[in-house]
Amino acid sequence: MxxxxxxxxxxxxxxxxxxxxxxxxxxxxxxxxxxxxxxxxxxxxxxxxxxxxxxxxLEPYFEFDTIYQGMGIDRIAACSTIEDGMIVDAGSAITVDIMSGGMHLGGFILPGLAAYEKCYASISPRLSLPINPSIALDALPQKTNDAISYGVVKSILLLLEATCKDKRIFFLGGDGKFFSKFFSNAIFDRTLIFRGMLKTIKKTQLEH
Structure with missing residues (x-):
């Protein structure tokens, strides 16, 4: 399998x-x-x-408690493995979902780092610069490249921090490991979606 x-x-x-x-x-x-x-x-x-x-x-076999409309099956799979906590999938887009008592409370979507780069490039050729994820966040930038990186990384981190409060954060996705380093209550688990898929297969007895 x-x-x-x-x-x-x-x-x-x-x-x-x-x-x-x-x-x-x-x-x-x-x-x-x-x-x-x-x-x-x-x-x-x-x-x-x-x-x-x-x-x-597997999509038709998932049963998931939420009133959120249009939720992607990848988000559903990841969230279905978590009873309580915040799930952050940092890939092409950064999706954030909150689970409490096995119920999905809602979530939001941000552009991924590569999408931010394209966004800045569309504003001006002078802003067509790579984002440095390792930018220092404890001092104001003094050059354009750093200013872009600072604005992107810090805004994402501040929003995640404000949303998670004291919840445990589960990161996955291509940039998940990077973002997880900023939070003491974080776990990086690249198998989260697959664990949700396995749970559904077992529950529905698809595999014999």
Missing amino acids: ILCDIGNSNADFYQDGRVWSLSHKQFKDFATKETVYYICVNDTLKHWVQGKSNFID
Whole structure:
């Protein structure tokens, strides 16, 4: 059995504790005779993967307590493993969700770091500069590159800090490990979504 989380930037796989990623182009060349249980937020690839007989879409099998409308299945999978806490998936977008007593209270979405770079570049060619995640946050910047990095990183951290209060924070995603370093009550777990998928497979007895 293989698990697959098809996102906006790539496809992440899980099997027997091992996690690996493929680009969308590589994913289309991926072949296996094993059963692959997947979730997908990429509409283009979703249509493509539906034609694979050994790929099973897990989305219809999830049961999740929320009044949030339009919540992505990747967020649902991650949140379904957490009873209490804040879940931050820092990837192409940064999604933030709050769980309390097994109930989803709501959440919000920020651009990911790469999206912020594109945003600044669209304002002016002079602002087309890479974001330095390791920017010092204890002093005001003295050059444009640092000013952009400071504005992005610090604003994200302050919003996460204000939202989490005393809750435990569960980070995942490509930039999750970086952001987790700023919080003493944080856990970085790149398998969170896959654990949610495994929980659903077990609960619905899909695998025999």
